[in-house]
Amino acid sequence: MESSLNVNNWLRRYGFLSGVLVIAFVIIVWRYAVDPQVTTAVLASTLRQSTPLVLGALCGLLGERSGVVNIGIEGQMLLAAFIGFLASVYTGNLALAIAAGMLTGALMGLLLAFMSVTLKMDQIIGGTVINILAIGLTGYFYTAGLTTQGKLQPIPLGPLADIPLFGRVFFNNPPITYATLILVMVVHYVLFFTRWGLRTRAVGEHPSAADTVGINVFTIRYVNVIIGGAIAGLAGAYLSLEAVGSFERLMTNGRGFVALAVMLFGKRTPLGSWGAALLFGFASALQTQLQFGGEIEIPHQFIGMLPYLLTILVLAGFVGRTRDPKALGQPYETE
Amino acid sequence: MSDASKTIVLEARGITKRFPGVLANDRVDLTLHKGEILALLGENGAGKSTLMNMLYGLYHPDEGEIWIKGEKVALKNPRDAIDRGIGMVHQHFQLVPVMTVAENVMLGSEVTRGAGYLDVREAERQVRKLSQQYGLEVDPTAVVEDLPVGTQQRVEIIKALYRHADVLILDEPTAVLTPQEAQELFRIMRDLTNQGVSIIFITHKLKEVLAVSDRIGVLRAGQYVGTADPKTATEASLAEMMVGRKVILQVEKAPAQPGEAVLQVKSLYVKDDRGQTAVAGIDLTVHAGEILGIAGVQGNGQRELVEALTGIRPIEEGQVTIAGQDSTHFTPRKNTELGVAHIPEDREKHGLVMAYSLADNMVLNNYYQKPYASGIVMHNDAIYAHGVQLVEQFDVRTPSVMTPASNLSGGNKQKVIVAREFSRPTKLLIAAQPTRGIDVGSIEFIHKQIVAQRDEGVAVLLVSAELDEVLGLADRVAVMFDGRIVKTLPITEATRERVGLLMAGSEA
Numbered sequence: 001m002e003s004s005l006n007v008n009n010w011l012r013r014y015g016f017l018s019g020v021l022v023i024a025f026v027i028i029v030w031r032y033a034v035d036p037q038v039t040t041a042v043l044a045s046t047l048r049q050s051t052p053l054v055l056g057a058l059c060g061l062l063g064e065r066s067g068v069v070n071i072g073i074e075g076q077m078l079l080a081a082f083i084g085f086l087a088s089v090y091t092g093n094l095a096l097a098i099a100a101g102m103l104t105g106a107l108m109g110l111l112l113a114f115m116s117v118t119l120k121m122d123q124i125i126g127g128t129v130i131n132i133l134a135i136g137l138t139g140y141f142y143t144a145g146l147t148t149q150g151k152l153q154p155i156p157l158g159p160l161a162d163i164p165l166f167g168r169v170f171f172n173n174p175p176i177t178y179a180t181l182i183l184v185m186v187v188h189y190v191l192f193f194t195r196w197g198l199r200t201r202a203v204g205e206h207p208s209a210a211d212t213v214g215i216n217v218f219t220i221r222y223v224n225v226i227i228g229g230a231i232a233g234l235a236g237a238y239l240s241l242e243a244v245g246s247f248e249r250l251m252t253n254g255r256g257f258v259a260l261a262v263m264l265f266g267k268r269t270p271l272g273s274w275g276a277a278l279l280f281g282f283a284s285a286l287q288t289q290l291q292f293g294g295e296i297e298i299p300h301q302f303i304g305m306l307p308y309l310l311t312i313l314v315l316a317g318f319v320g321r322t323r324d325p326k327a328l329g330q331p332y333e334t335e
Numbered sequence: 336m337s338d339a340s341k342t343i344v345l346e347a348r349g350i351t352k353r354f355p356g357v358l359a360n361d362r363v364d365l366t367l368h369k370g371e372i373l374a375l376l377g378e379n380g381a382g383k384s385t386l387m388n389m390l391y392g393l394y395h396p397d398e399g400e401i402w403i404k405g406e407k408v409a410l411k412n413p414r415d416a417i418d419r420g421i422g423m424v425h426q427h428f429q430l431v432p433v434m435t436v437a438e439n440v441m442l443g444s445e446v447t448r449g450a451g452y453l454d455v456r457e458a459e460r461q462v463r464k465l466s467q468q469y470g471l472e473v474d475p476t477a478v479v480e481d482l483p484v485g486t487q488q489r490v491e492i493i494k495a496l497y498r499h500a501d502v503l504i505l506d507e508p509t510a511v512l513t514p515q516e517a518q519e520l521f522r523i524m525r526d527l528t529n530q531g532v533s534i535i536f537i538t539h540k541l542k543e544v545l546a547v548s549d550r551i552g553v554l555r556a557g558q559y560v561g562t563a564d565p566k567t568a569t570e571a572s573l574a575e576m577m578v579g580r581k582v583i584l585q586v587e588k589a590p591a592q593p594g595e596a597v598l599q600v601k602s603l604y605v606k607d608d609r610g611q612t613a614v615a616g617i618d619l620t621v622h623a624g625e626i627l628g629i630a631g632v633q634g635n636g637q638r639e640l641v642e643a644l645t646g647i648r649p650i651e652e653g654q655v656t657i658a659g660q661d662s663t664h665f666t667p668r669k670n671t672e673l674g675v676a677h678i679p680e681d682r683e684k685h686g687l688v689m690a691y692s693l694a695d696n697m698v699l700n701n702y703y704q705k706p707y708a709s710g711i712v713m714h715n716d717a718i719y720a721h722g723v724q725l726v727e728q729f730d731v732r733t734p735s736v737m738t739p740a741s742n743l744s745g746g747n748k749q750k751v752i753v754a755r756e757f758s759r760p761t762k763l764l765i766a767a768q769p770t771r772g773i774d775v776g777s778i779e780f781i782h783k784q785i786v787a788q789r790d791e792g793v794a795v796l797l798v799s800a801e802l803d804e805v806l807g808l809a810d811r812v813a814v815m816f817d818g819r820i821v822k823t824l825p826i827t828e829a830t831r832e833r834v835g836l837l838m839a840g841s842e843a
Contacts, residue, residue, distance in 0.1 A: 194451040202431045202442050209429035212393070213443030213494075214414030326432070 032165050042285045043169045048243065050274075050281025051180045052077065052252075055235035056259025057266060057273035058187050059105075059228035064268055065191065066224040067204040067327040068116050069123040072108065072130030073232050074256025079134040080104040080236030082141070085247035088148045088240075098176070098237045105233020106226050108134070113225040117218055120331035135250065142249060151245030152176065176238040183231065188270035200224055204325035207332040217332045232256070258311055265314045267322050276314075283307040342369040343405075344533050345390065345421075345502050350399035352385055356734070359385040361557040362399070367502065372524055372534045374548035374565075376541075378577055378774035379744040380732070382557040383537045384426075387504050390535075391423045392416040403502075417444075422495025423504040426511075428487050430494075432480035437462050439479055440494050465496050470526050485516035492523065496532075503527065504535045509543055510772045513633060513800070521547045539577070539774050541570040541584075555579055578776050586782045589790070591810040594623035597763050597794035598644070603653035605636070605643040613639035615818035616653075621763070626785070626795040628809025629820075630834050633800045636818040638680060641767045641798055645677045646670045647685075658762045671700045674762035678752055678769045680798075682745075686752045689741035693733060694722030696740050697755045721758075729754035730780065746777030753781055757788060764788055767798045782808060802834060816840045 031039040056073045063070040084101030088094055108130055115126035152174040160171040170181075191197040202210045203220045211217050235255070240247045262280055266272030287306040290298075345367040352360040360382045367373050377383045388394045390401060392410035401408055403419045410416050416423075430439050437458040446454040446461070462475035471489045479487060488508060495503055505524075509517040524534055524547060538544060544551055544565065551563040553576040560576055574582040598621040605614035613636040621627045631637055642648035644655060646667040655663045657673055665673070679685035687696050698707050698718050706717045722736035731750045733743055740748060749769065756764070766785060770778040785808060789795050799805050805812055812829040813820045814837035822837050 193453055195445045195447050195453060196451060198434075198438060198442060198445060198453060202434070205433055206429070206431045209431050209439075210442065212391075212413050212423070212425065212429045213498075214412060214417060215443050323433075 028165070036165070038289065040165055040168050042282075042289050043165070044172075045285035045288065046278060046281040047169060047173070048177060048281070049284040050277040051177050052235040052238050052243075052255050053259050053262045053280055054184060054274050054277035055180055055231050055238065056256050057263035057277060058183060058270060059109075059232035059235070060260050060263040061191075061266075061268040061270065061273060062187070062200075062224045062228035062231070063112075064263070064325060064328055065204045066200045066221045067207060067325055067330065067332070068113070068221055068225050069127065069329045070109075070112060070225065070228060071124060071127030071257075071260065072112055072134075073127075073235075073259050074252055074254065075127075075131035075134030076105045076108040076229050076232035077236040077239065077256050078138055078250070078252045079108060080233035081240035081251060082134075082138040082236075082247055084233075084237040085146075085148070085240040089146050092149050094150075094152055094241060097241055098234070101237030101241070102230045102233040105236060106230040109226040109229020109232070110222075112229070113222045116331065117221045117225075120333070123329050131256075138247075139249060142247065146247070148245060152242040174242045176234060176242045179234065180238075183234075184270045184274045191270065201325070203332075204327055207327050211332075211334070221332075235259075258307070261311045261315050264322055268325075280307055280310060283310045343367070344369050344403070345535075346402040347386070347390065348400045348402065350386065350389060350396045350401070352382075352389060352394060352396050354385075358557050360389070360396070363554070363557070363559045365552060365559065367533050367535060368550075369533050370528050370531055371549040372528055372536055372547060374544040374551045375535055375537045375554065376539060376544055376551055376573060376577055377554035378539060378776055379746050380556075380774075381554040381577070383554055384506060385557075386554070387423065387506055387535065387537060390416065391421060391504060417498050417500070420499060420501045421504065422492075422498060422500025422502065424488065424491040424495065424506065424508060426506045426508075428491055430479045430487055430490060432478075434479060435475065436473055436477050436479060436482075436490050436493075437475040439490060440475070440497050444498055461497060462493060465493050469493075469496065469523065469530065471523060483516075484511050485513070485519065488512070488516075488520065489523070492527075501531060502533050502535070504537070506537045507539075507772075508536070509538060509540060517543065541573050541775070544573065545570065553577055574775050577774075582775055582779055584775075584779075586779075586786055586807050588786045588808075591625040591789065593625040593810075594792060596620045597623050597658055598796060599654075599656040600644070601654045601656075603640070603643065603655065604651040605639045605648060606651055607636075607639050612651075613818055614643065617815075617818075617820055619813060619820060619823070621794040621796050623762070623792045623794050624789055625810045626789050626797055626808055627823075628805035628812045629796065629798045629815050630802055630805045630812055630838055631800070631815035632838055635815050637767070637798045637800075637815055640815075641677075641680065641765055641796075644765055644796070645675060645679075668700070674760060676756035676759075676761040676764045676793075678749075678756060678764070678766040680767035680771075682748050682752055687740040687748060690739055692722070692737045692739060693726065693731065693743075693751055694718050694736040696751055697722050697725050697736075697758070699755065701759060725751075725754040725758055728758075729784075744774075746773035749773050749781060750777060753784055757784060761788075761793055764793050764795045765798075766795065768800060769797070770799075770801070770804060802831065802838075806831065806834070814838055 028039065056077065059073050060070055080101040083104040084097045087100035088097035112126050112130055115121045116123040154172050154174050157171040161167050191200065199210060199215050199220055203217050207217045239251055258280060262276045263273050265276035283306045287303050290303045291300045343366050347363060347365040350360050350363045363386055375383050385394060389396050392413045392415050401410065408419060437455055440462050441458040446457045448454050459475040466473050471493055473486055473489050473493065479490065508520060512520060528534060536548060545568065548565050551565055551568060553560050553563065555577060563573060563576065570584060574584060600617055600619045603614055603617045604612060607613035617640060629637060639648060643650050646665050650663055654661065657675060660673060662670060662673060683689060695718065698721060702708060707714055719736060726733060726736055729750050731747050731754065733747060740751060769781055785795060797805065797808055806829060810826055811823055812826060812834060813823040814834055816838065817840065
């Protein structure tokens with residue numbers, strides 16, 4: 001009785017997810033048997049493409065869980081990518097460059113928190129200010145021809161990296177990609193299993209309930225938005241220091257907004273967002289592979305649409321079904 | 336009470352609090368003894384909640400002192416008050432709906448292990464312990480939004496006890512409860528005081544005060560006007576202290592002079608939000624110049640009936656005739672134009688637009704007509720003048736007619752709705768819970784207005800969960816149970832006992 005009930009519950013909660021995972025696993029193994037090289041390349045690319053998306057989504061969900069909408073992720077990433085790149089150019093120290101990028105993101109987060117928590121501005125306007133600021137600053141100060149010593153290189157994790165397929169995909173990555181996988185777990189743990197997470201979610205749902213038991217709503221919101229900013233900054237650093245190794249104007253290319261779709265698709269949970277980001281990353285990786293592979297006779301413009309088409313489908317199909325935190329977007333007023 | 340109860344646990348001395356333009360508390364003195372229930376009585380806006388918020392550290396007094404257990408304190412925030420054993424159950428529950436009972440209880444004072452890891456099991460165990468100790472039945476693993484209101488209130492009380500509160504402030508705890516839930520709450524309050532907890536019980540319901548309290552303090556217009564003993568006080572004497580003049584609790588009215596039938600309902604079927612049949616074959620008739628009162632425990636289809644009659648909810652089957660016209664499938668606007676006035680059950684959700692000014696709220700159902708508009712152009716001066724006139728006529732206490740409705744007290748909000756609905760020619764008035772949660776003065780006023788409407792020949796359908804209200808106003812009483820009208824009685828035959836039995840579903 002008891003156990004059959006548990007199985008039922010388990011199936012209802014995780015059945016769909018496990019089904020998808022099993023199907024994905026079967027397809028991966030089959031493709032690997034057919035063409036190991038391409039399969040490994042596509043999966044590795046999936047993971048890397050998903051990295052900035054999942055980082056952006058973590059930034060978004062930290063803010064939203066505490067009640068602050070952050071549509072300025074794009075701007076936070078872009079400016080952080082730029083500052084990180086400059087730091088790398090002038091110091092030649094990649095670790096310092098990453099730190100500079102994260103600090104930039106955190107400061108942008110501080111700005112957003114100040115506008116939306118202290119000044120009680122409309123949060124969409126606040127995010128827009130950040131996006132425009134980032135585009136303006138990077139556009140104005142960017143000088144062509146700056147070069148760096150190099151970019152972050154993959155670090156194979158010893159024998160783990162030699163495991164066929166999965167080892168190649170998961171254990172042979174540059175540092176920010178590893179850091180992302182760890183961050184997903186850490187944020188998930190913090191949000192759902194710690195005091196800080198409980199308070200954050202309470203503040204996002206019912207700030208006055210938190211206030212009346214002595215929780216400082218402003219502090220919780222500030223800290224979450226700032227930490228989120230630092231994580232978005234890491235995503236920016238990924239783009240300029242790990243993926244490309246240089247900076248280009250508008251190089252974030254909408255990833256900050258796709259990250260919001262990823263966050264919604266993942267129901268504002270870190271693990272869900274990671275899954276969603278992998279799906280988007282896979283769409284990007286597939287798109288690249290199809291364009292270069294040249295096996296299929298479809299104009300490349302259509303293939304290039306793939307990730308964006310997926311965004312539209314996800315936003316249209318799933319967004320209405322997610323449950324927003326109750327106090328999302330509302331400044332907290334003490335009387 | 337015994338001698339031990341003479342220890343003073345909480346004392347306010349000469350508390351004064353000013354808000355812009357208002358003196359909310361004017362040199363208020365208050366003492367609370369150990370193990371007693373002190374009822375704090377006062378009309379809306381008398382300063383009860385302001386005073387309590389100061390005792391809980393949410394506001395800070397401009398003048399005066401607060402003493403807790405013989406120690407003078409300056410409460411900077413709720414944390415300070417909690418640390419000194421003060422717990423407050425707010426009128427609007429401070430619970431996170433999507434979290435479990437245990438999570439809500441421990442929020443802010445979490446049980447953790449190691450690096451901030453939440454020990455949910457331990458919190459659940461503590462909630463179980465408290466719920467056993469004080470007879471507060473609740474499942475710690477339940478999600479709060481799935482719980483009935485009465486249970487949510489128990490969670491709030493547990494929340495305070497979990498923080499070791501020995502002084503409990505209950506802010507209008509019965510406003511949201513059914514009579515049965517209120518009785519259960521009173522039992523819990525007794526249990527708590529027997530175990531040494533002291534309670535301040537804020538309310539404006541006179542019956543409850545007399546039933547449950549050990550001492551009664553009365554506030555009026557920010558001043559503490561006196562203490563009464565529940566053994567000697569009567570409802571009338573308390574009402575007089577509260578309002579500052581004699582209050583007529585029983586409406587005076589002449590016998591009804593019923594005219595022709597205005598509202599006729601034939602075998603009406605209506606579904607509720609979940610698609611279940613909520614109104615299952617109702618027939619009723621209301622004549623011009625009479626009040627038909629519908630009595631019944633809440634949730635027996637009254638809400639759906641009212642919404643169907645006013646055009647808000649679709650009718651599945653049956654026929655509704657208003658003033659000779661088949662209005663079964665009329666929209667709310669068509670009903671309004673036909674002469675239906677509606678005082679909705681939930682004034683904040685369906686009665687007013689909270690962000691709009693009073694003037695705009697007063698033309699919500701005829702703003703598109705002359706003189707308020709011609710074509711697409713609004714005439715704001717006419718709307719303003721109309722608002723000014725109604726505020727005056729219906730005694731709405733407000734700084735101005737441009738004030739947003741959200742700034743008003745419950746009683747004044749209700750007066751705005753009454754003013755709007757009664758200021759145009761109507762044939763049928765449908766009033767749902769017209770005086771729920773408002774102060775005695777406003778209740779008296781609104782009751783008089785409803786009777787005045789009747790005397791002018793309006794047919795009145797009154798739906799109320801307060802049996803006293805139905806028995807006091809109605810000329811005929813229909814009792815609703817399980818979606819049906821089980822019996823209609825002339826007021827002369829409708830005794831409390833008989834109607835009470837019918838409400839419980841037993842035929843009398």
